[in-house]
Amino acid sequence: MSRILLSLLAIGTLAACATRPESISASYVSHEKYMERDCTQLSTIMGDARARLAEVSAAQNAKANVDAATVFFVLIPASKLTGDRAGEVAQWKGEVEALNTAQIKKNCKAG
Numbered sequence: 001m002s003r004i005l006l007s008l009l010a011i012g013t014l015a016a017c018a019t020r021p022e023s024i025s026a027s028y029v030s031h032e033k034y035m036e037r038d039c040t041q042l043s044t045i046m047g048d049a050r051a052r053l054a055e056v057s058a059a060q061n062a063k064a065n066v067d068a069a070t071v072f073f074v075l076i077p078a079s080k081l082t083g084d085r086a087g088e089v090a091q092w093k094g095e096v097e098a099l100n101t102a103q104i105k106k107n108c109k110a111g
Contacts, residue, residue, distance in 0.1 A: 026093035
């Protein structure tokens with residue numbers, strides 16, 4: 001019986017770990033907020049958004065790695081104590097999607 005309880009505890013704890021960035025869905029961001037920009041501006045903003053997405057994704061991935069290690073040793077994911085960046089990852093994924101949609105609608109060249 002204790003083996004089953006320990007297994008359920010381990011599964012529950014692992015499920016509470018920080019989510020990997022590639023598993024986080026984008027938040028909805030309307031492309032309309034970018035429609036007054038020209039293609040050059042959109043390209044610049046896109047570069048900034050992709051850089052920010054990469055930054056928060058790396059931070060979220062680091063949280064997931066720390067969680068895996070701390071769960072192994074103390075059965076508590078560190079992100080539950082310090083928070084994770086999943087919301088920021090979702091937001092920046094949404095921004096990138098909105099910018100991409102705006103670029104398509106304005107017939108901007110890929111770049």
